[in-house]
Amino acid sequence: MPGTTDQTLRPFLWRAETLYGDTEIVSRNHDGLQRYTYSEYADRVSQLAYALEGAGIEPGDRVGTFCWNHARHFETYFAVPSMGAQLHTINPLLPDEHIRYIVDNADDEIIFVDPSLAGKLASAASGADGEFDDVDFVVVGSEPTDHLEATPYESFIDGYGTDYDWPDVDEDQRAGMCYTSGTTGKPKGVEYTQGMLWSHTMATLTPQGIPMADDDVVMPVVPMFHVNAWGMPFSATAGGSKHVYPGPSPEPGDLATLIEEEGVTITAGVPTVWLGLMEYCQENDVDLSSLETVVVGGAAAPKSMIEWFDDRDVEVLHAWGMTEMAPIGTVAHLKADLRGADYETQLDKRSKQGLIVPGLEFRxxxxxxEEIPHDGEAFGELWVRGPWVTTEYFERPEANEADFEDGWLKTGDVVTVDPDGYLQIVDRAKDVIKSGGEWISSVELENAIMAHDDVAEAAVVGVPHERWQERPVAFVVPSEGADRDRLIKEVTDDLAADYPKWWLPDDVEFIEEVPKTATGKFSKKDIRERYADQSLVDGKVPEDAAPE
Known part of the structure; x- marks a missing residue:
């Protein structure tokens, strides 16, 4: 019967191997630069599948990875799900107790571990009270590790054939798994079926997604342990693109070198990555001429960043998504009728999270x-649904009841939608500040503060207030050598020019660094806990600064 072939990941690699067998996959590893072709990659994927089968892995079993962005990690991306098992990428930046919980909750059979992360995994395992006893370890390198009883990767796959007989896998088969960072409790597991990852890949390849073609060179800086590096390894393979993996703990200089030497055209990561690259470029002679697109997600890209790359003919493509969404949900492409608009109008649209990608719905x-009007002013919680959006958490019925309703995922993001349909995240539901019964957007204030040249980072949180319930306080990381007194005055004056008095922070506190989550996002929870001091705002709010 026509149309009965299931939607799975395997055909993406088949196409790349068949049509683009000589296209390269380049990886910065611990022992130097590795370079091979799609044809050679496909052979190693086949060897890995044989080796996993020889180790007792069966369809439905979970195989964990505890690795940075490199080619050996990429080999697990197709080998594990294509043989019917489930790839579970584990975030090594999480606390030991969260890693222990995740490995135990997922019931991983084997974990592939990066040599530089073996000590971290051993530390997590040592406090597990036997929870890791049934897990085998493969160190993703050529040599054994002193930290774990682990088989070297090359020994693990050595001697196996390159003609693995891939099974027919159902599109409902679990193919991937990733846990949320757990900033408000235990991490929550999200499973991805073959069909979900296929749908996500196809949607991202559309012109309104993050298209990747056979003349692109794709470098995911976003970690491969974080929602499959935003799906880029799958999308780049489906598009026949050249891959470049930046390896363990890349510095801005490493990224600049790879962009120059490998001709990177598309790259992606959180804003802090690109702020670091910008600083490096200002101090060094860097050739960014090959670079066409920088995808930014995880946090809002400051307008100044978009302008900096624009000056170098590089497009900053703002995107938003969630672990629960595999993860892409919106991309800030300019609609056709806006391409002739003035630069400030375009910049305003591009700095928002963007337009919902084809295949998804939102409210x-x-x-x-009630649903809010699309007027760019009304606030509300964003709900989404679609073929690659999960409808439940793994073994977390209490979270399912709170976060899902009639097939909709309640994202917890507070947004506005403008008349052109562009979504803008105003805040996380837990971070929005409610002062005197009115909402204040901490994200909007942060972006305005970070527009100042002498501000490296800024976070705004609500501090308890006896009369107004909460008042905003700004926590600012000044640039090196900044005049702090002048900076406070200029930031305050800038905010006063654009926002009502009751929005203005009641205090500006200087800190050395904004705390980050394990995925590189600002951790306001840590700031709130550290600075939960009502004295920061008591007595500082004039009567006319309250909301009307």
């Missing part, structure tokens, strides 16, 4: 349960 719900 925005206010506190009364």
């Amino acid at each position: 925005v719900i206010d506190e009364s349960g």
Whole structure:
């Protein structure tokens, strides 16, 4: 019967191997630069599948990875799910107790571990009270590790054939797994089926997604342990692109070198990565001429960053997504009728999270349960649904009841939608500041503060206030050598020019660094806990600074 072939990942690699067998996959590893072709990659994927089968891995079993971005990690991306098993990428930046919980909860059979992360994994395993006893370890290198009883990767796959007989895998088969960072409790597991990852890949390849073609050179800086590096390894393979993996703990200089020497055209990561590259470029002679697109997600890209790359003919493509969404949900492409608009109008649209990608639906719900108007001013919680959006968490019924409703994922992001359909995240539901019964967007204030040249980072949180419930306080990381007194005055004056008095932070506190989550996002929870001091705002709010 026509149309009965299931939607799975395997055909993406088959196409790349068949049509682009000589296209390169380049990887910065611990022992130097590795370079091979799609044809050679496909052979190694086949060897890995044989080796996993020889180690007792069966369809449905979970195989964990504890690795940086490199080619050996990429080999697990197709070998594990294509043989019917489930790839579970583990975030090594999480606390030991979270890693222990994740490995135990997922019931991993084997974990592939990066040599530089073996000590971290051993530390997590040592406090597990036997929870890791049934897990085998493969160190993703050529040599054994002193930290774990682990088989070297090359020994693990050595001697196996390159003609693995891939099974017919159902599109409902679990193919991937990733856990949320757990900033508000235990991490929550999200499973991805073959069909979900296929749908996500196809959507990202559309012109309104993050298209990757056979003349592109794709470098995912976003970690491969974080929602499959935003799906880029799958999309780049499906598009026949050249891959470049930056390896363990890349510095800005490493990224600059790879861009120059490998001709990178598309790269992606959180804003802090690109702020570091910008600083490096200002101090060194760097050739970015090959670079066409920088995808930014995980946090809002400051307008100044977009302008800096624009000056170098590089497009900053703002995107938003979640672990629960595999992860891409919106991309800030300019609609056709905006391409002739003035630069400030375009910049305003591009600095938002963007337009929902083809295949997804959304609604925005206010506190009364009604949908908000798309006027760019009304706030509400963003709900989404679609073929690659999960409808439940792994073994977490209490979270399922709170976070899902009638097939919709309640994202927890508070957004506005403008008349052109562009979504802008105003805040996380837990971070929005409610002062005197009115909402204040901490994200909007942060972006305005970070527009100042002497501000490296800024976070705004609500501090308890006896009269107004909460008041905003700004926590600012000044640039080196900044005049702090002048900086406070200029930031305050800039905010006062654009926002009502009751929005203005009641204090500006200087800190050395904004705390980060394990995925590189600002951790306001840590700031709130550290600075939960009502004295920061008591007595500082003039009567006319309250909301009307």
